[in-house]
Amino acid sequence: MLDSIIFYFFAGVAILSAALMVTRRNAIHSAVFLITTLLATAGIFLQLRAEFLFIAQIILYVGGIMVLFVFVIMLVRLDVPLHHITFRFQKWVALFVAVALACEVSVMFWYVRQLPSAGLLTPPAPADKLPPNSEQFAKVLFGDYLLPFEIASILLLVAMIGAVVMAKKRT
Amino acid sequence: MMPVGHYLFLSFALFIIGAIGVVTRRNVIVVLMSIELILNAVNINLVAFSRMFGDVHVHGQVFALFIIADAAAEAAVGLGIIIAFFRNRETVLADEMDLLKW
Numbered sequence: 001m002l003d004s005i006i007f008y009f010f011a012g013v014a015i016l017s018a019a020l021m022v023t024r025r026n027a028i029h030s031a032v033f034l035i036t037t038l039l040a041t042a043g044i045f046l047q048l049r050a051e052f053l054f055i056a057q058i059i060l061y062v063g064g065i066m067v068l069f070v071f072v073i074m075l076v077r078l079d080v081p082l083h084h085i086t087f088r089f090q091k092w093v094a095l096f097v098a099v100a101l102a103c104e105v106s107v108m109f110w111y112v113r114q115l116p117s118a119g120l121l122t123p124p125a126p127a128d129k130l131p132p133n134s135e136q137f138a139k140v141l142f143g144d145y146l147l148p149f150e151i152a153s154i155l156l157l158v159a160m161i162g163a164v165v166m167a168k169k170r171t
Numbered sequence: 172m173m174p175v176g177h178y179l180f181l182s183f184a185l186f187i188i189g190a191i192g193v194v195t196r197r198n199v200i201v202v203l204m205s206i207e208l209i210l211n212a213v214n215i216n217l218v219a220f221s222r223m224f225g226d227v228h229v230h231g232q233v234f235a236l237f238i239i240a241d242a243a244a245e246a247a248v249g250l251g252i253i254i255a256f257f258r259n260r261e262t263v264l265a266d267e268m269d270l271l272k273w
Contacts (some may be wrong), residue, residue, distance in 0.1 A: 001245050002272055003172065003173060004173055005198060007173050007177065007232070011177075011178060011181045011208070014181065014185060015181070015185065015188070017189040018184075018185055018189070018208055019188055021188075021192070021201075021204065021205075021208070022188055022189075022191055022192035022195070022201075022205065027200050029202055030201050031204065034204050034207065034208065034248065037185070037208060037211070038207075038211060041185075041214070041215060044178075044181070044218075045214075045215075045218055046264070048172070048178075048218050048221075048222045049222060049226060050218050050221070050229075050232045050235075051233055052216060052221070052232065052236075053214075053232050053236065053239075055228050056236060056239060057214075057239070060239050060243060061207075061211070061239065061242070064243060065207065065242060065243055065246045068246055068247065068250055069203070069204060069246065069250065072200060072250045072253060072254060073200055075254060075257075075258075076200070076253070076257045076263050077235060077263075099200070133229065133232075135234075136227065136229045137229050137232060137233065138247050140229050140230060140233050141233050141236070144230070144233075145233050145237075148237060152237055152240045152241075155240065155244050156240060156243065156244055158244075159243070159244030159245075159247045159248050160247060162247070162248045162251065163247040163248050163250070163251035164251070165251075166248065166251030166252050166254065166255045167250075167251040167254045169258070
């Protein structure tokens with residue numbers, strides 16, 4: 001039951017923000033909606049008990065690739081004027097978010113002070129309950145798929161050199 | 172686990188949305204982002220099938236990691252090409268990329 005609720009929530013978020021990504025005119029809005037889709041997909045991965053891919057998706061896709069996209073969008077010229085990008089109540093929304101975050105952080109500090117120092121970390125789940133995903137992942141990745149792993153690293157090296165050569169200024 | 176058909180449908184929907192984005196958008200950066208969406212949809216398929224064969228099989232997840240690496244490489248090279256093109260022609264719109272036409 002909980003499984004299906006989680007699935008439908010993340011699937012709905014993913015499909016909705018993917019549709020919004022394709023239909024928005026502004027490229028930076030598309031990027032933000034794509035980030036939402038990728039995060040929802042990460043939630044789907046977690047629901048499928050692929051914890052390692054969950055983390056890899058967030059760190060690699062959202063933290064790496066999408067930052068690259070946003071940088072390039074900022075480098076190239078946008079066709080829309082600035083008052084189409086920023087909306088009217090942006091200042092107030094920013095203020096609200098800042099105050100909410102400040103409240104959250106101060107509540108967290110207060111809560112941590114209440115705890116005895118030994119009880120800060122919750123004890124980890126018992127090791128025999130769930131199969132250790134990262135361990136199995138590493139065994140398969142560095143055992144069965146060692147050669148594809150090395151080929152992928154060479155691919156990344158080639159792509160890195162190619163990107164540098166492409167983006168470099170001709171002198 | 173949910174029935175695997177649900178995941179297939181989700182993956183299919185994301186794939187179709189990505190394909191629509193590739194063929195309809197003029198901005199090349201958004202086209203690249205749609206390609207990322209397509210690769211992501213494939214990843215959902217792989218992980219769902221990997222889970223279908225039980226918790227001990229993670230081969231599909233390893234494939235998904237390779238696809239993420241591919242997506243990173245593709246994004247780096249594609250954005251490099253976009254920056255090089257923008258430096259030459261001051262545009263990122265696909266229908267104004269006609270350097271090979273004369």
